[in-house]
Amino acid sequence: MANKNIRSLSFRKELDDNLFENITDLSHKNASKSEFQELAKRFMIDDSVVAATASFYDFTRESNRNKKIHVCSGTACMVANTQNSLYKNLENHFDPEEIGHAACVGRCHTNNAFMYNDNTYSANNENELGSIIDNKKYQENNYNIGCNTTPILTAEIEDITAFYQLAEVHKNNPKQVIQEIKTSNLRGRGGAGFPFWFKLDAVISAPLNNLSKESQKYIVCNADEGDPGAYSDMYLMEHQPHKVLFGMYMAGLTVGANTGILYIRGEYPDSIRIVGEAISALKEKKLIGDFKFKIIRGQGSYVCGEETALLSSIEGLRPEVRVRPPYPAQYGLFGKPTVLSNVETFANIHWILQNGGEAYAALGTKQSTGTKLVSLDSFFNSPGIYEIEMGTPLKTIFDEFGKGLKSDIKAFQIGGPLGGIVPSDKIKDLTLDFESLNSNGFLLGHASVVSIPKDFPMIQFLEHLLEFTADESCGKCYPCRIGSFRGMEMLQKAQKEGYKIDHQLFEDLLETLEIGSLCALGGGIPLPVKNALQYFKEELKQYFT
Ligand SMILES: Cc1cc2nc3c(=O)[nH]c(=O)nc-3n(C[C@H](O)[C@H](O)[C@H](O)COP(=O)(O)O)c2cc1C
Ligand code: SF4
Incomplete structure (x- = not known):
């Protein structure tokens, strides 16, 4: 109850004077303690609530916030073995304390990746690095793009005005929109594969709770793409922003929501810029009536991709995972019914409505x-x-x-x-x-x-996975908060100190994580570990009793 009260106080200003953005701004300008206290006072919340948020994220916590350059610490750069040489080259340009890290910046196709001056880059050698740092040379994030079937997500949009006209056709017929999407059997692309139509239906029928004095509902696009190695949402935002925005707008017209929020990871500065420009173009061309879009810039946290943590993040609270039910459709952003889905899920909506659910279902x-x-x-x-x-x-x-x-x-x-x-x-x-x-x-x-x-030790890969979980754990439940650290320590000791991991103990730890964790971060990490133990038994057996 207390938690709910604190949350509802921070709701007062919702998006117009957003607590999370206020905390972010103060952190980036290295504000004094009293400025943070002043903010807490203005939002009628305790100082500890603000401090808990500011200390949580990669880009707002004191130890990493003043870095001039952030090296990608993602899995793809790690296995490609580019991080050490990049650090070394960077030391020709920066003091070691000026170099921080960022989780995957979406350059897994080239590696040697880093964030600098609000752009991302890849520098394969000192020459390339020099031209970026000294000559401020901008570098486009180029990669191959292809398709083996009817292009739904990768086809070019020829005329934006005509593209948005489809909303006019469907805006007064929510039942038919939901029926087409149901027929298409579009399942969420964020990982869990949940049917998208069901969320629309649930938000339409969600009872407005105490906090919803008016009938406010929200559409939230999960653009946190935290999985190292994934850059497909980045592709959509940077090359197909209107497919994503149309899907959100259409979802809004369908459920009666007038605001769409894109929570875009801070490691994708180009996505933030390009989606922002696409929103401005829509306003200029007056294509979305009084529907409003807002971009919230993530501050570096994997767990914020989990839907309930993401909502807490936008609300300015420490992004701890929430117990479900209630689901976001019932009690979502600022306590209001919310359709929350992944970038790629939204990007499919236009094609489905244009071509019909059956045509979509005929694919795959x-x-x-x-x-x-x-x-x-x-x-x-x-x-x-x-x-x-x-x-x-x-x-x-x-x-x-x-x-x-x-x-x-x-x-x-x-x-x-x-x-x-x-x-x-x-x-x-x-x-x-x-x-x-x-x-x-x-x-x-x-x-x-x-x-x-072949030559990358599997034990080191497992250590990386447990270290990632330990770093990114929101800390709400102990199997993940403590278990991920203990697992990481065992894997480290086994490599450095000749320590043999007790097989039974390790399996118990995995089982505790799997069945005792509140969300799929702690609950899901045993899967790859078990795969490795099963398929790389020979390689790993030297580390176990
Ligand atoms: C630790 C964790 C991280 C997640 N990260 C993302 C993410 O970056 N993007 C995303 O769309 N979903 C992510 N999810 C899944 C979301 O919780 C949610 O299921 C999804 O956004 C719903 O959208 P969809 O139905 O369109 O897939 C994550 C889940 C967990 C447990
Ligand atoms: S498993 Fe528990 S501690 Fe780990 S991220 Fe999920 S809720 Fe937080």
């Missing part, structure tokens, strides 16, 4: 319809973003689009840190859909592919 498999964007990393000869019809064999994608691999790869991490570790020889048995990966003990997730080279 019965349960996994449509297409999916796949992100391939720099170990592929042709890395990039590919729109692939669901049900396509992974081997076809790797061979025909990735054009094979540059070096010997023993496994692929598919679907981010909570996705599976798929040994190379299993790829031929899998197709790109939720069911194929699930039934083989893996996950589709957001369909990012990070290659693990």
